[in-house]
Amino acid sequence: MKAEVRGNTTSISLQNPSLFNNSPQNPLSGALQGCLGSLDGACIEKLLLHCASALESNDGTLAQQVMWVLNNVASLVGDPNQRLTSWFLRALISRASKVCPTAMNFDGSSTIQRRHMTVTELAVYVDLIPWHRFGFCASNSAIFKAIEGYSRVHILDFSITHCMQWPTLIDALAKRPEGPPSLRITVPSCRPPVPPFLNVSYEEVGLRLSNFAKFRDVPFEFNVIGDDHQLSDHHQMMGKESSSEYFHFESLLNHLTPALLSLREDEALVINCQNWIRYLSDEQQSGVRGFSLRDSFLRTIKGLSPSIVVVVDEDSDVSAPSLTSRITTCFNYLWIPFDALETFLPKESSQRIEYEADIGHKIENIISFEGFQRIERLESGVKLSQRMRNAGFCSAPFCEETLGEVKSLLDEHASGWGMKREEDMLVLTWKGHNSVFATAWVPSGLEDY
Structure with missing residues (x-):
């Protein structure tokens, strides 16, 4: 079998495939009945699971056979099922090239070309579907309520969307009846190596926000914490985000202290986590009382006594060690944006x-990688x-x-989008x-904030 990636297409050729052999010895014969030429999602899912099982059992021949069938279904310009399948x-x-390198002529190290957006392109990207704006809207509204009466506000922002959330909040603060507070936004020097990528530095992002805040008469300050932020910016600009080694969040935890953050008693501290916590390892750390990095982060920010913590992420669970489990969950979840588009x-x-x-990019990391390289470890709301x-x-x-x-926001988009309350969450559907959940939290004892 030969597999190549050229641009945005995957080309596979398999000589003399035996999958058409309907003998009882062929494990695919039953699964393929009625599937060839079918675009039924359930059938595609079965084929994906057959391929995953073959790879997990190191059966390269069976994996190649299933891939041949999938290749005849997949299309980057087809219907949502075909596009998702591709x-x-x-x-x-990519995973097979690691498991069976002699059978695959494929360089799995760089399968998807990274693109770096301008700020304008990023704004269009965020506005395309309410995947991000839902979280922005719910979070900003909760933050606005939590900081009532404060003349100083400090936002510690952990997100992957390069501060696209904040112009709307700045505009709302400018209209506050008692006048706008002075606003500080602090971002970490490192970010997960995932889309969207931006072609400008943290400093440029901060300058743009500062200019907008000045235009709206909101006193503003922008800070980047972490000694390695210049290195991180360099790697982002050079397009080297594909390696998770540049996501040095462990060292950043040492910077989350009142002294290094210059916290002030008279300011409201806001912790904003947008599509971020999933990238913190959930494996227990040795010598840290059995806490994972994810739990250590939450305990660290609680120790900062924030006025509010908002957490937004995708409402799915792709953290299972089993490849077949991840494929089932991922396939039945990520059809949503494909269908919406x-x-x-x-x-x-x-x-x-x-x-x-x-x-x-997300699918590749969930399916193709294991260990520390698999950074997409999303958990449900x-x-x-x-x-x-x-x-x-x-x-809260x-x-x-x-x-x-949020309802007004969703009215701007297709009628298929909706929202509901579910336990502690506000959920985009x-x-x-x-599809996406939003939650707001306060440290125990501060419920009546």
Whole structure:
């Protein structure tokens, strides 16, 4: 078998495939009945699981046979199932190249070309579907309520969207009846090596925010913490995000102290976590009382006595060690953005293909990698909520004003988007399926903030 990646297409050729042999000895014969030419999601999922099982048992021949079938279904410009299949196939080929390197002529180290956006392109990216804006809207509304009466506000921002959340909040603060507070935003020097990537530095982002705040008459300060931020910026600008070795969050924990953050008693401290906590390792650290980095982070920020902590992430669980479990969860979850984009963008839209390629980046990491290289370790909103309670936080329910603002936001998008309350969470849905959750928390004892 020969597999190659050229641009945005995956090309596979398999000589003399035996998958058409319907003998009882062929494990694929039953699974393939009625599947060839079918775009049924359930059938595609079965094929993906057959391939995963073959790879887990080091059966390269069977894996190649299934990939041949998947390649005849996959298309980057087809319907949502075909498009999603193409990215799963790419990830499986990448994984197979590691498991069976002699059978695969494939360089799995650089399967997806990274693209770096301008600030304008990033704004369009964020606005395309409410995947990010839902979290921005819910979080900003909760933050606005939590900082009522404060003349100083400090936001410690952990996110992957390069501060795109904050112009809207700055604008709201400028209209506050009692006048805007002075606002400080602090970002960490490192970020997970995941899309979206930006072609400007942290300093440039801070300068743009500062200019906007000045225009809105909001006193503003922007800081980057972590000694290695210049190195991190360099790697981002050079397009080297594909390696997780540049995500040095462990060392950053040492910077999360009142002294190094220059915390002030008269300011409200806000901790903002947008699509971030999933990238912190959940494996127990030796010598840290059995805590994982994820739990250590939550206990560290609780020790800072924040006025509010907002956590937003995708409502799915892809942390299982089993490849087949991850494929099932991932396939049945990530069809959502593919299906949503189908409602308003043409099949050959470059904007749509690029957006889906960023989702493909996620799929590749979930499927192709293991160990420290697999950084996509998302957990469901229910699990995250329990983790927050275990770390000493109490839920801060979203108010009716927040619900109204989120509803107005969703009215700007396709009718398939909706929201619902679910335990501690506000959840973004697509055709009734959970996609993104938003939660707000306060340290135990500060529930009446």
